[in-house]
Amino acid sequence: GIQVEQSPPDLILQEGANSTLRCNFSDSVNNLQWFHQNPWGQLINLFYIPSGTKQNGRLSATTVATERYSLLYISSSQTTDSGVYFCAVDFSAGGTSYGKLTFGQGTILTVHP
Amino acid sequence: ETGVTQSPTHLIKTRGQQVTLRCSSQSGHNTVSWYQQALGQGPQFIFQYYREEENGRGNFPPRFSGLQFPNYSSELNVNALELDDSALYLCASSLLGSGYTFGSGTRLTVV
Numbered sequence: 001g002i003q004v005e006q007s008p009p010d011l012i013l014q015e016g017a018n019s020t021l022r023c024n025f026s027d028s029v030n031n032l033q034w035f036h037q038n039p040w041g042q043l044i045n046l047f048y049i050p051s052g053t054k055q056n057g058r059l060s061a062t063t064v065a066t067e068r069y070s071l072l073y074i075s076s077s078q079t080t081d082s083g084v085y086f087c088a089v090d091f092s093a094g095g096t097s098y099g100k101l102t103f104g105q106g107t108i109l110t111v112h113p
Numbered sequence: 114e115t116g117v118t119q120s121p122t123h124l125i126k127t128r129g130q131q132v133t134l135r136c137s138s139q140s141g142h143n144t145v146s147w148y149q150q151a152l153g154q155g156p157q158f159i160f161q162y163y164r165e166e167e168n169g170r171g172n173f174p175p176r177f178s179g180l181q182f183p184n185y186s187s188e189l190n191v192n193a194l195e196l197d198d199s200a201l202y203l204c205a206s207s208l209l210g211s212g213y214t215f216g217s218g219t220r221l222t223v224v
Contacts, residue, residue, distance in 0.1 A: 033212055041201050041218045048212035100169050105156030
């Protein structure tokens with residue numbers, strides 16, 4: 001099956017620092033999403049980004065589908081950015097989505113004041 | 114947007130019992146998927162429903178079953194609960210082929 005690898009597994013920052021999280025995937029995908037899981041367990045959708053670049057405030061993401069990776073950038077980090085960041089992909093076969101998200105193992109981000 | 118809502122938020126069951134978890138999809142979404150997330154792991158796909166029929170299934174035994182109703186709400190049923198079924202269960206809704214919106218989850222503890 002499709003493999004999704006995220007790096008780094010853990011990241012510790014001081015407030016105000018910038019960071020880059022990476023997601024590598026092993027096959028063609030027709031959906032890629034970045035999520036932030038809060039301490040209560042809810043997965044907050046950050047970006048739906050099967051290709052290209054998007055920005056939302058201090059966060060931006062880039063997916064290079066032909067090279068099978070995606071990057072999530074966090075600038076001027078805040079303590080509220082702490083939590084687990086997941087990359088998830090929806091495998092495509094012949095252009096048909098199976099509707100199954102495969103998640104990476106996540107990056108645990110801790111931002112200290 | 115009404116979002117995705119799940120109930121209950123927490124549940125404690127005894128090994129061997131049966132449990133039903135519920136999910137109300139986001140307005141306008143026609144698919145619903147269920148995921149199991151064990152502590153320290155990423156969510157694992159259980160199954161997806163589209164137009165009230167199962168549209169794909171992950172590596173879970175038949176004692177995990179589901180339903181989708183005409184109003185796109187959904188249930189996840191687990192029979193013969195085992196200790197390893199203790200996890201956070203997440204429901205997600207989407208329009209087929211687009212991004213997914215997740216609920217807050219139900220934390221199930223099997224004792």
